[in-house]
Structure formats: structure tokens, C-alpha cells
Amino acid sequence: MKALVTGGAGFIGSHLVDHLVAEGLDVVVVDNLSMGDLHNIKHQDKVTVYVEDVRNEKFMQQLLQEEQPDYIYFLAAVASVADSIERPAETHSVNQTAVFNMLEYIRKTNLPIKQFLFTSSAAVYGNLPELPKKEDSRVDPLSPYAIDKYATERFVLAYGELYDLPTVCVRFFNVYGPGQNPSSPYSGVLSILTDCLNKKKPFTLYGDGSQTRDFVYVEDVIQALWLITKSDTEHEVFNIANGNEASLNAIIETYEKVAGTSLQIKKAPGREGEVKRSVANIGKLIKLGYTTKWSLEAGLSKYWEGA
Ligand code: UD2
Structure with missing residues (x-):
């Protein structure tokens, strides 16, 4: 069996690649290394890597013909709401057009795939008050990023x-989890917190810290992706989360305890257009056999150990 992972050198992609290799699959990665890094992939020697952009349509078509993957995991994206607001046309070409072109090619050539998995985002739910978010909850995509993710889900x-x-x-x-790049202010907050605790740098807290999120450790995400693949599920959407709501203040407090050090906090106004509360219903995943193996505390401890 062969899997193609676009964005396979990125944070989540590289963990997925390692897992697929461990499961005995042949793995092909396409990544333009805009955010990813080949060092993120543990078993590089066992993986075929193409440093290319998923927008290179001719290249992608040739690759599909030559490699004939059974499974396609489309993780390549410009995963930033802020970038999508600043450069909507460019992010659209990655977050939607590249995916659409691949689907269209698969359709036209009847490529015999076993599963095409597209990775979308909780961003599609926007700021609507219903909680927890269920896959059939109303959506309210507010940014070009969220619109691209939602529209692409519909195409898929x-x-x-x-x-x-x-x-x-x-x-x-x-x-x-490990491998998340903390270099941009829009990087995942836990990668930024880790960096600040490690280097004793001040952390900028946007808003009063009462905003909540559903943080899921990357190993649980890989567990979920693999369960979905094994189940041969079709034409469904799944939330991938932990199912617990935690405020940023509570997260900071837990992380300080785990790291045994205190954080220097600089306060700044809340970011515009931010979601106030976010938590997922993960019932659909649980039906596939998903169990969250990493509580926030356990995940943070493991992350901190390797930091
Ligand atoms: C996440 C996704 C984003 C989009 C969005 C949809 C990540 C990295 N981003 O954004 O792509 O899908 O969900 O709702 O998963 N914060 C600080 N200081 C910092 C950085 C962040 O206080 O230096 C705050 C930030 O204002 C927010 C919270 O921490 O309230 C989480 O921020 P984030 O960027 O990790 O994730 P989020 O939920 O805004």
C-alpha cells in the first residue's frame, strides 16, 4: 500500500508520515518546505520526498500517474487565518485550487484510490455560540482561510x-506537540509558550486569557487519522480534537507547573475576529474507536520533555 502526504514535512504531516511508515506503508511526500522541514520526518530514508509546490499542476498529475498512491492525505495548506486576510488570492490557490485540481484529475483519469482525506479546520464554525461544535452544527466561515476550507470540504x-x-x-x-514551528506570531500558541518558557522570553497574552480552546496532542490526531483510514469511511466529516475546553489562563497555569518555571506575561489587546470559545463534540470519532490518550497535562509534559 502506498500513501501520498502533501505537506508531509510539516508539523502534523511529518507525524503522520512516521506513523504510516511504522504501519508498513510506502510513503511519498510533497512539500514546498514553506513551513515544513525535512528534519521533522524521522524515517527520511524510508520515504520518497519531492520538494515541490502542490500548485504545480503538471508535476502533481505526473506524480499521481507515476506513484499511483492508494491513500492521499491532503495536508498542504497555508494554515494561517492572518495570511489569508493579507494575501487571499495566494492562500486560495493553495487551500482550495490545488485540492480541487487534484480531485478533478482523479475523477478524469479514474485513478483507483482507496481514500482521499482532506484536512479542514475548526475555523469553519466561526464564532457561532453553539457548543460543543458538532460536525453538523451551523458553520460561519469568517476569513478567506475558513471559506476556502469549508468550500473545499464541500467539493471533496x-x-x-x-x-x-x-x-x-x-x-x-x-x-x-513536537515539531510545531513557533516562528510566526500566528504559530500555535503552545509552540510559542514552549519557546518562551525555554528561552525565558516574555509571552504576549492577547486578551484576558479567558478565551477557550480544545487542544489535542498530535499523537491523538494521528490516531484519529489512522482510524478513519482503517474504517474505509466515505463522504463524512470528522472533528479531530480532545473534547475538552480549556481557557488560555488555565493552560498557562498548567504549563508553568509542568515546566516548573513561571512565565513572564505581557498583556496585549485581544486579536480581532478571534473565536471566544471553542470545544468539539468528538462522538463521531469515538464511534470509530478513538480514545484520547493524552490529557492536556500529559501532552504538555511530553512536549516539554522534548523541548
Ligand atoms: C486556530 C488555528 C487557525 C484557525 C483558527 C480557527 C492554530 C495554530 N491556528 O487559531 O489556523 O484554524 O484556529 O478558529 O491551530 N495567543 C496569545 N499569544 C500568542 C499566540 C496566541 O495570547 O503569542 C492566543 C490567541 O490570541 C488565541 C489563543 O492564544 O486566543 C490560541 O491561539 P492560536 O493561534 O494557537 O490558535 P487559534 O485558535 O487562534
Whole structure:
């Protein structure tokens, strides 16, 4: 069996690649290294890596023909709401057009795939008050990023239904763990917190810290992705989260305890357009056999150990 992972040198992608290798699959990675790093992949010697952009349509078509993957995990994205607001046309070309072009090619050539998995985001839910977020909750995509993710989900599912393709979508909540790049102010807050605690740098807290998120350790995310693959599920959307709501203040307090050091905090006004509260219903995943193995405290301890 062969898997293609776009964005396979990125934070989540590289963990997935390592898992797929361990499961005995042949793995092919396409990554333009805009955020990713080949060192993130533990078993580089066992993986075929193409440093390319998923927007290179000709390249991607040739790759699909030559490699004939059974499983396709589309993780390549510009995963930043802020970037999508600053450069909507460019982020659209990655977050939607590249995915659409691949689907269209698979349809036209009848490429015999076993599963096409598209990775979307909790961003699609926007700021609506219903909690916890269920896959069939109302959506309110507010940024070009969220709109691209939602519209692409719809393409992926409609292509699945209309052309009998085995497609599935997942919505990541706040994923954290080793390998997350803390270099941008829009990087995951836990990678920034780790960096600040490690280097004794001040941490900028946006807002009063009462905003909540559903943080899920990357190993649980990989568990969820693999369960979805093994279940041969089609035409469904799954939240991938921990299912627990934690405020940023509570997270900081837990992390300080875990790290045995205190954080220097600088206060700043809350970020515009931010979601106030976020937590997922993970019932659909649980039905596939998902159990969260990493509480926030355990995940933070493990993350801190390796930091
Ligand atoms: C996450 C996703 C984003 C999008 C969004 C949808 C990540 C990294 N980002 O954004 O792509 O899907 O969900 O809702 O998963 N914060 C600070 N100081 C910092 C950095 C962050 O106080 O230096 C705060 C930030 O204002 C927010 C919280 O920490 O309230 C979490 O921030 P984040 O960027 O990790 O994730 P989020 O939920 O805003």
C-alpha cells in the first residue's frame, strides 16, 4: 500500500508520515518546505520526498500517474487565518485550487484510490455560540482561510458522492506537540509558550486569557487519522480534537507547573475576529474507536520533555 502526504514535512504531516511508515506503508511526500522541514520526518530514508509546490499542476498529475498512491492525505495548506486576510488570492490557490485540481484529475483519469482525506479546520464554525461544535452544527466561515476550507470540504464531499470517489474530511481543532514551528506570531500558541518558557522570553497574552480552546496532542490526531483510514469511511466529516475546553489562563497555569518555571506575561489587546470559545463534540470519532490518550497535562509534559 502506498500513501501520498502533501505537506508531509510539516508539523502534523511529518507525524503522520512516521506513523504510516511504522504501519508498513510506502510513503511519498510533497512539500514546498514553506513551513515544513525535512528534519521533522524521522524515517527520511524510508520515504520518497519531492520538494515541490502542490500548485504545480503538471508535476502533481505526473506524480499521481507515476506513484499511483492508494491513500492521499491532503495536508498542504497555508494554515494561517492572518495570511489569508493579507494575501487571499495566494492562500486560495493553495487551500482550495490545488485540492480541487487534484480531485478533478482523479475523477478524469479514474485513478483507483482507496481514500482521499482532506484536512479542514475548526475555523469553519466561526464564532457561532453553539457548543460543543458538532460536525453538523451551523458553520460561519469568517476569513478567506475558513471559506476556502469549508468550500473545499464541500467539493471533496460532493466529488465523493457524485463521482463515487472515496473521500473524507477532517476538521482539526488546536493541535500541539513536537515539531510545531513557533516562528510566526500566528504559530500555535503552545509552540510559542514552549519557546518562551525555554528561552525565558516574555509571552504576549492577547486578551484576558479567558478565551477557550480544545487542544489535542498530535499523537491523538494521528490516531484519529489512522482510524478513519482503517474504517474505509466515505463522504463524512470528522472533528479531530480532545473534547475538552480549556481557557488560555488555565493552560498557562498548567504549563508553568509542568515546566516548573513561571512565565513572564505581557498583556496585549485581544486579536480581532478571534473565536471566544471553542470545544468539539468528538462522538463521531469515538464511534470509530478513538480514545484520547493524552490529557492536556500529559501532552504538555511530553512536549516539554522534548523541548
Ligand atoms: C486556530 C488555528 C487557525 C484557525 C483558527 C480557527 C492554530 C495554530 N491556528 O487559531 O489556523 O484554524 O484556529 O478558529 O491551530 N495567543 C496569545 N499569544 C500568542 C499566540 C496566541 O495570547 O503569542 C492566543 C490567541 O490570541 C488565541 C489563543 O492564544 O486566543 C490560541 O491561539 P492560536 O493561534 O494557537 O490558535 P487559534 O485558535 O487562534
